[in-house]
Amino acid sequence: MLTFEEKLTIIEAFPTLKRKDVSLGRVNFQFPDSVLDKKNIVYHLHPNGNGYVYAELLNNKNDYDVDAKGMVNIRDFSAIELRKIIHEAIESLSEQEPFQETWINRKNQILDLINDYDSWNVYAGEMLDGTFSTYNAAVDYLEQEGFKRR
Structure with missing residues (x-):
């Protein structure tokens, strides 16, 4: 496991991230150029080595244990893994194209999932669902309704 100082050194090597000290010795790193209102890339990096990276929008997020807030615990990450996920997180918040996924069910009904600023909207054609x-x-909603990514 990397120490707090080693993690700080790796994270501070990303020039697009800005350090924000928070309570209890924890540190956040924000991406001011994010295309979304979401700015925190690294959240609550703690002197004990615990911390989180925002991974909700990663193309390969299934490779990680993403929690309900879209965060991945980086406590046991290697230096390579930490650099990789931070780079991917920055890229995910840098994309200029609006995020959109198409979902389909067994009846061939189609719904679109679109990120509109800080909301995730599901549309049936032009109607908001x-x-x-x-x-x-x-x-979770789409899966409960029997839809799968196209």
């Missing part, structure tokens, strides 16, 4: 505060909540 639902609004969710997180990507994971929208995905």
Whole structure:
């Protein structure tokens, strides 16, 4: 496991991230150029080595244990793994194209999941079907309704 200082050194090597000291000796690193209102890339990095990286929008997020808030615990990450996920997180918040996924069910009904600023909206054509505060909540809804990513 990397120490707090080793993790800080790796994270501070990303020039696009800005350090924000928070309570209890913890540190956040924000990405001011994010295309979304979401700015925290590294959240609550603690002197004990615990901390989180935002991974909700990663193309390969299934490779990680993403929690309900879209975060991945980096406590046991190697230096290579930490650099990789931070780079991917920055890229996920840098994309200029609006995020959109198409979902389909067994009846060939189609719903689109679109990120509109800080909301995740599900559309049936042009009609709004639902609004969710997180990507994971929208995905849970779609899966419960019998939809799968196209």
